Amino acid sequence: MKGEFILDRNHLSYWLRQMRKSRELIGPLMDGGKDIVFKSVDKIHELVLDCPASLPSPKEFLFPQYESMLRFTPLHLPLTKGGQGGVSLSEKAIEDLSDKTKRVIFGVRSCDISALSLMDKFYIEGHKDPYYARRRENTLFISIVCNNPDPTCFCIGLGTGPYLEKGFDIQMTDLGDRYFVQIGSHEGAKTVKAMSFLFRRPQKTDYEDQYEVFLSSKARFHKRINLEGIRQMILEEKVKDDFWQWVAGRCFECGGCVYDCPLCTCFTVTDRTYSEGIERVRLWDTCMFKGFTRMAGGVLPNEKMVKRTKRWYYHKLIYYPESLGGFGCVGCGRCTITCPGKIDMASIAARLKGLVLNEEEE
Amino acid sequence: MKGNLKNNKKNGNIYIPLNGRIEEIIQLTSDVRLFKAKTEIPIDYKPGQFFMISVWGSGEIPISVTSLPEKNGMPELCIRKTGVVTTAIHSLQTGQFVGLRGPYGNGFPMDISKGRDVVIVAGGIGIAPLRPLIQQFIKKPNETGKVTLLYGSRTPDEIIFRDEVEDWKKSGITVVLTVDKGNDNWNGNIGLVTGFWPEVRTNFKNAVAYICGPEVMIKAAMRDLFFLGMPDDRIITTLESHMKCGVGKCGHCYAGPKYICTDGPVFSYKEIKEQSILK
Numbered sequence: 001m002k003g004e005f006i007l008d009r010n011h012l013s014y015w016l017r018q019m020r021k022s023r024e025l026i027g028p029l030m031d032g033g034k035d036i037v038f039k040s041v042d043k044i045h046e047l048v049l050d051c052p053a054s055l056p057s058p059k060e061f062l063f064p065q066y067e068s069m070l071r072f073t074p075l076h077l078p079l080t081k082g083g084q085g086g087v088s089l090s091e092k093a094i095e096d097l098s099d100k101t102k103r104v105i106f107g108v109r110s111c112d113i114s115a116l117s118l119m120d121k122f123y124i125e126g127h128k129d130p131y132y133a134r135r136r137e138n139t140l141f142i143s144i145v146c147n148n149p150d151p152t153c154f155c156i157g158l159g160t161g162p163y164l165e166k167g168f169d170i171q172m173t174d175l176g177d178r179y180f181v182q183i184g185s186h187e188g189a190k191t192v193k194a195m196s197f198l199f200r201r202p203q204k205t206d207y208e209d210q211y212e213v214f215l216s217s218k219a220r221f222h223k224r225i226n227l228e229g230i231r232q233m234i235l236e237e238k239v240k241d242d243f244w245q246w247v248a249g250r251c252f253e254c255g256g257c258v259y260d261c262p263l264c265t266c267f268t269v270t271d272r273t274y275s276e277g278i279e280r281v282r283l284w285d286t287c288m289f290k291g292f293t294r295m296a297g298g299v300l301p302n303e304k305m306v307k308r309t310k311r312w313y314y315h316k317l318i319y320y321p322e323s324l325g326g327f328g329c330v331g332c333g334r335c336t337i338t339c340p341g342k343i344d345m346a347s348i349a350a351r352l353k354g355l356v357l358n359e360e361e362e
Numbered sequence: 363m364k365g366n367l368k369n370n371k372k373n374g375n376i377y378i379p380l381n382g383r384i385e386e387i388i389q390l391t392s393d394v395r396l397f398k399a400k401t402e403i404p405i406d407y408k409p410g411q412f413f414m415i416s417v418w419g420s421g422e423i424p425i426s427v428t429s430l431p432e433k434n435g436m437p438e439l440c441i442r443k444t445g446v447v448t449t450a451i452h453s454l455q456t457g458q459f460v461g462l463r464g465p466y467g468n469g470f471p472m473d474i475s476k477g478r479d480v481v482i483v484a485g486g487i488g489i490a491p492l493r494p495l496i497q498q499f500i501k502k503p504n505e506t507g508k509v510t511l512l513y514g515s516r517t518p519d520e521i522i523f524r525d526e527v528e529d530w531k532k533s534g535i536t537v538v539l540t541v542d543k544g545n546d547n548w549n550g551n552i553g554l555v556t557g558f559w560p561e562v563r564t565n566f567k568n569a570v571a572y573i574c575g576p577e578v579m580i581k582a583a584m585r586d587l588f589f590l591g592m593p594d595d596r597i598i599t600t601l602e603s604h605m606k607c608g609v610g611k612c613g614h615c616y617a618g619p620k621y622i623c624t625d626g627p628v629f630s631y632k633e634i635k636e637q638s639i640l641k
Contacts, residue, residue: 069377072418096375126624127609130375266613269606271419278418280377282606285613293614295604296423296444301577311616319619 152333379461404435408469416461485575
């Protein structure tokens, strides 16, 4: 079931409170009065909806920075140092720790929702990643059409915002005294249906007001970035090695771009020994680090910084479209905020465009 | 494969390893051991595929299969003690367990060697993933032409499967052994494997090659064979990489646009050139 409804602004907190009875409610909250962070919502009136993009992205709830995967409990023999020693074990000794909490994440931006469709392809197709898949199944996303994009935002050039045509569970447009509610998935429909008395059918004026919000939102973007143009430049080998050298020279290897990116997916796995047993945990990792590809015997195939920075851009701009059908960038602008070297996606795109223009002028 | 699928269905989690009971350990050289691990359900696999092997508390690493699948379901794993996990594996005794996930990866293409001469080039522990191929060629001698193995080690003491090499010779395989540095008991070849192409008596244009070893050796061997006239889609190698998942998610084994775990670990020279995999 798909559909369009109107929700009175006064009914929003009631609706969220009702939803919270069956799901953990996550939403954008002001953290220390400065940054917006997606957190479990205690007081619904503290939700900040007209806010700048959250740091970090809500991918945290599908692919957490730290996630316990498995717990191994030795049955018979005590562990030796470092947890070694093949203890006798049965299958029951391995416990699956995947998170099955039901959640609703409210107030997500369109760009982050767009990122989900590629994340889903990446983690679920082929070998299915059970940790991501289970969290995804249990999470409902309610997105808000951005009517106040940040100066760093550029989703508009990528078709990943400020509003979406598809790919969302529930999309809401703020019309002042009411919300225009669009349903995009079965789970979204179920949620609205359960509280159908809160919603009414939209009138002609509601459609007109929604359209106006779409238009005014589009007009507020500062950045117009054409990543397809950049992709073509790279494919046509117009971007020379000295450019990537320049990028590498400015990289601090902090990994900030990767951690904040809603479409960066890499992780490392490590075993931690606790008194109750050994946990196999996974943590975010970044290809910006030299040790990311370290091999047996300490060989570092990507020791040179330029290989790593260049690869990140190639991955986002060339390999992502080839393997998943879309750019590894949704224009959320988080790397622009985070990158201390000013070599974020938007800056690189602007600089490359400038380089070519200059060359053409010469 | 069948067995593991059965297991996966049961718990729906690809990251849960099977328990592999170590039935036999053979010391091959000072730092290389061969482990035979028995799983509760027999696992099917192909030469060139790999398993994620773990010791709880130490971690998980990719190890290629060193044997052909057998009915008793005991994959053999040839492991050199180099890092944290391999050291932990080396500390295990028979009767103890390793975690085992897989098999993963594409495996060696076998059909391209049908009716052709085969050149196998191994460097050091690179012999390990090539051993099941050799076993396969010995098992079915009529399916291929002449099989030649060029096998280089650092020193004579580091030659892995030295006894088996003699058996392979008896089974009709031409073996050229060479070492970087000899000792008093060594009166064989000294030098890089890539210096011994004249010993391979074949028409390279019609032959097929399987290569594994250190990256520099792989690169040199592929290039040489290509210049000797072997078509690049019949020069096959298997690549090693750091991996955390084995199933194309963790990102550690990237090589150009490919992931070594799911797109490889076996690649042809053609793919390697076209996709800039080894750079």
